[in-house]
Amino acid sequence: MKAWIHGYSGRMGQEIAKQIHSQSAQWKLVGGSSAKGLYYQEGEGISWDRFENLLGEANVLIDFSSVAGNQQLLNAILTQGNVGTAILIGSTGLSPEAIDEWKNLATKKKVAVLLAPNTSLGVLLLHQVSKLLGEVLAPLHFDIEITESHHRAKVDAPSGTAKFLANGLAATLDKKVVTNREGKREDNEIGVTAIRGGSVFGEHEIHYLGDEEELRISHRALSRSLFAKGALLLTRWVAKQKPGFYRLEDIRIEEMIALIKEK
């Protein structure tokens, strides 16, 4: 796999570069880009007018930048012809309009695009298990609520992951998602509450609240490298897909198991 990292100089970009270097039999880093610079073949300084051409040298693009950085990448891909086979979007907080633009790009450029607001394998499993529990417990009148905690510097609230978990449950159980509720809880709601502070990497907990018993399932991120390792796994998944726009919901656990065994 020949990868390009957009957001290369950031915390996630650097972690992904580290993982790529540690898996050199499978991966090669072609280069990367960030707001302040462009890096090609391990730090060679080059000018921005070559950015669009260089993107085409990679077969997979990995974006962990920002809302503005993501838009810059989208524009760069639209202005150049060859874009490789797959794109993983790890940047969070994208607007519905931006997501629509990526959908159009996937069709126009015939490339597979995966939107992955959380690249942890554990969160993917949490999503699957939470729907299963919901299907049993919601008809038994359990209320379902989600809480999430992140460090003080996180720009979006609730997190993309909390929305992913809540939307998965809401679609499966025909309920509506309510964030930062004010006033009384309604019957058909899945509430999402965000806590911000300190240096918490990321915690998500799903509460199933019944009259006689309560269940909770949760995920706690302990280091940034888990997201980087997961990003490479998901990039391998999207590289195997036909052109089109994909979300984490489209990934079957069996496919993940196969990818893990393939290693």
Ligand SMILES: NC(=O)c1ccc[n+]([C@@H]2O[C@H](COP(=O)([O-])OP(=O)(O)OC[C@H]3O[C@@H](n4cnc5c(N)ncnc54)[C@H](OP(=O)(O)O)[C@@H]3O)[C@@H](O)[C@H]2O)c1
């Ligand atoms: N999907 C997941 O599992 C997951 C996990 C963690 C984080 N994230 C998301 O990934 C993104 C990056 O997180 P981070 O913690 O690595 O952030 P960070 O340390 O602040 O790094 C951001 C990177 O994006 C670049 N960038 C910012 N604005 C840009 C622009 N307008 N054009 C081009 N490049 C731009 C920065 O370049 P400069 O250094 O030059 O400013 C830097 O390389 C965020 O959206 C975050 O929420 C997702």
